[in-house]
Amino acid sequence: NGVVIDVSLNTVKVQNFDNTIVTIPPYSLISGEVQNWRGMSDSGGRRIMRSFTIDLNTVKFCTPELLQNLKQIDILRDFIEKKESQQQKGIVENTENSAGLVNGTIETNLGLFRAYMALYLQQHKFINDQLTLMVRTLDPNDNGLPLQLYCFSANKNWVSYESIQAEIFEHYAAIMPRFGLYPFQNPSGRDYINSALLTAGHNPDELWGIPWGTMKEKNTEVPSSAKPEVSATPPPKPIPPIPPK
Known part of the structure; x- marks a missing residue:
């Protein structure tokens, strides 16, 4: 996949687009399928x-x-x-x-x-x-x-x-x-997270990563209202000592 740099009776040398050089027998150019890019190079586009x-x-x-x-x-x-x-x-x-x-x-x-x-x-x-x-x-x-x-x-x-x-x-x-058109795109982990937040009653404007500018991108931080609330758990009651017999 490149440019022919040498042709001899026994070999053909091709410099690939990554600058590696491959040597092939001339027969392979006749027996196999070869795509010639010269037509594109000489054309108008x-x-x-x-x-x-x-x-x-x-x-x-x-x-x-x-x-x-x-x-x-x-x-x-x-x-x-x-x-x-x-x-x-x-x-x-x-x-x-x-x-x-x-x-x-x-x-x-x-x-x-x-x-x-x-x-x-x-x-x-x-x-x-x-x-x-x-x-x-x-x-x-x-x-x-x-x-x-x-x-x-x-x-x-x-x-x-x-x-x-x-x-x-x-x-x-x-x-x-x-x-009003949108391309098809397989859902990602972010989509599932946003779907769960919407199900929980969050406003779409409070979510992050929503495509097509449907969110108010004021900053890149996660809005506090979109973060799950962490309820304070009271400390466990101390276990009373076992009374002596």
Whole structure:
């Protein structure tokens, strides 16, 4: 998994990406499967193909209040207003829209989030908008509905590529709750502790580690009201001496 540095009649030397060198017989390049990265290096971009798994319980129809709130996002305002205007005229096309709108809807919060993701990528200066760019849902599974991002980074350098990919997905993870969507995530020990505290009647604002900013993060200390009360146990009564016979 690297770069061919020497080819002879009997051996082929490959320098791996971790700078180790492996020597293989030429026959193995013919008899086995070989992936050549040169096509990617010579192309216009390096593919990004990752997904979030959306909790299906959070997918819902958009309300006028939600649409009004999301119009505060600059790159969504024009999209929502154009789609509202088309709805009033009875135009319901979402794919290859005559107004040049991205593939997305304002019927559901997930459709609106798909549109936002596509618009964000189209304006991203490190994404090649001349190559395939789409946001799509995959087959639902036990964990929810996978939402996949498919595009190409204009910068093909490995370090830069990973940085661009990470920045995009960090942004999506941070803004997703604004659309009322949450990704599926297996519960951790913290979730069980918070569930027990909620069952015991504690206010959610008093808990720590609650995701998506639902807590008042004034400090990192555990609020005193969220700590279990320790009742003072009276000292044991002294054992009376055994009377002599």
